[in-house]
Amino acid sequence: MLLAVLSILHGTQIAVASDQASGNPGRSIRPVNSIADSSIHWPSAEQFLRVLTLRDFNTRVVVLGVACLGLACGTIGTFLLLRKRSLTADALSHATLPGIAIAFIIMAKLGGDGKQLAGLLLGAFIFGGLGVGAILVIRHTTRLKDDAALGIVLSVFFGVGLSLLNLIQQMPLGHAAGLNRFIFGKAASMLPVDAWTILIAALVISLSCLVLFKELTLLCFDQGYARSQGWSVITLDMVLMVLVVGVTVIALQSVGLVLAVAMLIIPSAAARFWTEHLARMVIISAVIGMVGGYLGATISALVPRMPTGPVIVLVCSGAFIVSVACGPKRGVVARTVAQKRLGRRVAIQHLLRAVYECSEMAEKKVSSGNTVANVTAPLGELVKVRSWSINQLSRLIRSACRGKLLVSGNSGVALTDHGLREAERVVRNHRLWETYLIHYADIAPSHVDRDADEIEHILGHDMIVHLEQILSGKVKSDPMPPSPHHLSVAPTDVNGVTA
Numbered sequence: 001m002l003l004a005v006l007s008i009l010h011g012t013q014i015a016v017a018s019d020q021a022s023g024n025p026g027r028s029i030r031p032v033n034s035i036a037d038s039s040i041h042w043p044s045a046e047q048f049l050r051v052l053t054l055r056d057f058n059t060r061v062v063v064l065g066v067a068c069l070g071l072a073c074g075t076i077g078t079f080l081l082l083r084k085r086s087l088t089a090d091a092l093s094h095a096t097l098p099g100i101a102i103a104f105i106i107m108a109k110l111g112g113d114g115k116q117l118a119g120l121l122l123g124a125f126i127f128g129g130l131g132v133g134a135i136l137v138i139r140h141t142t143r144l145k146d147d148a149a150l151g152i153v154l155s156v157f158f159g160v161g162l163s164l165l166n167l168i169q170q171m172p173l174g175h176a177a178g179l180n181r182f183i184f185g186k187a188a189s190m191l192p193v194d195a196w197t198i199l200i201a202a203l204v205i206s207l208s209c210l211v212l213f214k215e216l217t218l219l220c221f222d223q224g225y226a227r228s229q230g231w232s233v234i235t236l237d238m239v240l241m242v243l244v245v246g247v248t249v250i251a252l253q254s255v256g257l258v259l260a261v262a263m264l265i266i267p268s269a270a271a272r273f274w275t276e277h278l279a280r281m282v283i284i285s286a287v288i289g290m291v292g293g294y295l296g297a298t299i300s301a302l303v304p305r306m307p308t309g310p311v312i313v314l315v316c317s318g319a320f321i322v323s324v325a326c327g328p329k330r331g332v333v334a335r336t337v338a339q340k341r342l343g344r345r346v347a348i349q350h351l352l353r354a355v356y357e358c359s360e361m362a363e364k365k366v367s368s369g370n371t372v373a374n375v376t377a378p379l380g381e382l383v384k385v386r387s388w389s390i391n392q393l394s395r396l397i398r399s400a401c402r403g404k405l406l407v408s409g410n411s412g413v414a415l416t417d418h419g420l421r422e423a424e425r426v427v428r429n430h431r432l433w434e435t436y437l438i439h440y441a442d443i444a445p446s447h448v449d450r451d452a453d454e455i456e457h458i459l460g461h462d463m464i465v466h467l468e469q470i471l472s473g474k475v476k477s478d479p480m481p482p483s484p485h486h487l488s489v490a491p492t493d494v495n496g497v498t499a
Helices: 002-022 045-052 057-082 086-109 117-141 146-170 192-211 213-221 223-228 233-271 278-302 308-326 332-361 379-386 390-402 417-440 461-470
Strands: 406-408 413-415
Touching (some): 045 278, 057 086, 057 233, 057 278, 086 233, 117 146, 117 192, 213 223, 213 233, 213 278, 223 233, 233 308, 278 308, 308 332, 332 379, 332 390, 332 406, 332 413, 379 390, 390 406, 413 417
Antiparallel strands (some): 406 413
């Protein structure tokens, strides 16, 4: 995202400097280093509608081209993310630069202008493949880790590419200008043939992912099982890398090699917050990439001097931020709410168990068919049991009373019928787990209470049945097994007298 912002500022400064040099009389001139250029005007409603409906031919070419690019990047980027090869795309994008430079030199020497997009992309694809091979060779023939291999390939290939670009600028070819657009991208210069090239390549890559969906899924999640089924993991890995190289190459025209990795990773990372299902994740990632490309190109067309590539990346970054915050399961808001609900539920169950054990200590018969209104747990004893503060205990009691689990009186609290049933379930699960830990984990009865304290809240029905079978000869057959350790709480009766 920082690179995208810097690219926007860089493009704005260049545009302002150009206006100053040309002496355009219709615009007020600001200093070159100011981003508050008065020549940048917000679009009118008519211009806004015209761009959104793609009435202009050039806008239509650029928007549809980058939308198809976003679709392909989101699709293949999902498998790259799950394969834990995110930085590979960064190394590959930088490895394409010398291929672009060499392709330009060859085409220029053969008599052309050297800027045919198909030839430049072919050179980028070849050197991207060489970058993949270099990474694999370093990884398998040396003791260097993946990050070191990626860093070596990225720096060496990018350094060679910059050197070749500098050499090209010194050659007497006369038409070397514009090659640097592959570094930062320049979608506004996209021609119809460029858009068709991107569209065809994006469709081929997306269809390849669809055809190889099962195999790529095995590669990402269980390569050992894939190997046992007769698949060559190395071959599948190479196929994935070839697809990544292909989508990286077609991204050079729009967002440039510096930001190409963002188009591969950001949509898939954003989609990860919305689902746990791979097929849905691929679809969501593709939609985010496509919508990000559409909106980014649209904003760039509406606001003058806004470079398309960085704006596309910023739009996708906005989608990522929204996903991080609002994802239904993994989002920050959802996890915060779920953690608070879980903490409140656990605290209330602790309160119910404490009240139940106070009632049990009163030596009164408590069952689901009887009322327990005459058995009251004093607040002072409840504070000692859980080390609650008075304010914490008061909040828990109010919450339990709203849930009709407790009734509050002057001398303390008592269980309702509904609260009694819930307390019996919690206490029974707790004691079964305590007994299991004493007999099978060799934990002393004096220490088992806190060890079992958190587990009782997550024991499911199947686990309880399994515990009952294991402990059938070690606990009584009563519905409520006795506590395996001494209970240290002291109850009071309805008059507040300690029992």
